Amino acid sequence: MGSIIEKDYIEFFTNNKDEFQESLLKEALNVREKIEEILLIGNIDLLSNAHKVVKYALEGNEEQIELFAQKEGISWASHSLTLSFKLEWVQAIRRTMWKYLQQLDQENVINMNNERFFELEKRINVSVDIFLNAFFLSYSEYKDQLIESQRALVENLSVPIIPITSRVCVLPLIGQIDSYRSNTIEEKVLLEISRLRIGTLVIDLSGIAHMETDVIQHMMKIIDGANMMGCECVITGLRPEIVRSVTGIGLSFDHKARTKATLQQALEDYLVSQ
Incomplete structure (x- = not known):
């Protein structure tokens, strides 16, 4: 049929x-x-x-x-x-x-x-x-x-780690950082420190206008993790609003990272030191 x-x-x-x-x-x-x-x-x-x-x-x-x-x-x-x-x-x-x-x-x-x-x-x-x-x-x-x-x-573009020399890299952060993105930053930073053998990571925050408390705490942990891997962190471009937020919760970058006013200043200091 x-x-x-x-x-x-x-x-x-x-x-x-x-x-x-x-x-x-x-x-x-x-x-x-x-x-x-x-x-x-x-x-x-x-x-x-x-x-x-x-x-x-x-x-x-x-x-x-x-x-x-x-x-x-x-x-x-x-x-x-x-x-x-x-x-x-x-x-x-x-x-x-x-x-x-x-x-x-x-x-x-x-x-x-x-x-x-x-x-x-x-x-x-x-x-x-x-x-x-x-x-x-x-x-x-x-x-x-x-x-x-x-x-x-x-995610890869939102965490652009840019090599400057064989040992120095720059991480320019722009826009809003929430808990999801801070997790992505942590994963990418630690992986790239290991892969590229980064000795100095310059984290430029001039493109960040505001950070929630939990994000600030997470960024501190990222810096701690980088230090544990033998990578020195340099923070540049901190805005007054973020500085007030950091100090307001009793945190400080002392003994964790060096700070510079601008990315240009940090790179000039590094080049001079070479």
Whole structure:
């Protein structure tokens, strides 16, 4: 029975490809206007892909439709295409298939008894649901990977340790430092001290206007950690607001790090000492 269904319906949809396609475009009004744009942006041929979904659904080829959906999810995610268009398109494919099958049955082009109908209904709906599920999972996983790689890149750029000489590096910090970023700074600083064998790390805070108490305490621990690894820290660019915050909680950079008014002064002092 299954092979008969496959042969009858696949042959019909193949022979009436253009009519099915036109009917599909009428079902998916919003997507129709974006087909050329999506093809241009992501080299994704929605019409060709729709015929593949129909074929796999009629065959009940769950493995193939899942693999196809996973590939589609990655393509869709990598080009940041709108998910609502994809959902509308796939649901339009489902509706158009059933519209055609109903028309065929009414015109007695292909006889479909109850048993055949329910078998086909299950086959098509399960296949389309598998496609949607695999597509969205693949899309989500790929997006998560992109976000993670971008986050790692941002973290790396937010802690830019710049070598000045073989033993001296500068860490210019800009913007807001919260507990998450201070953890990132600690991890990066200690790793780079070990990797680059940094003897002096100049931490420039001229781009930081405010620090919460917990962040100040964490920065002190970072300096302690650097000192334990044999790296001297030089703090430059401290603003009055931060100085008041540091002294207000009874902390001091004494015996932890040298301080200089500006980064330029610290580097001039170092160059002179060489």
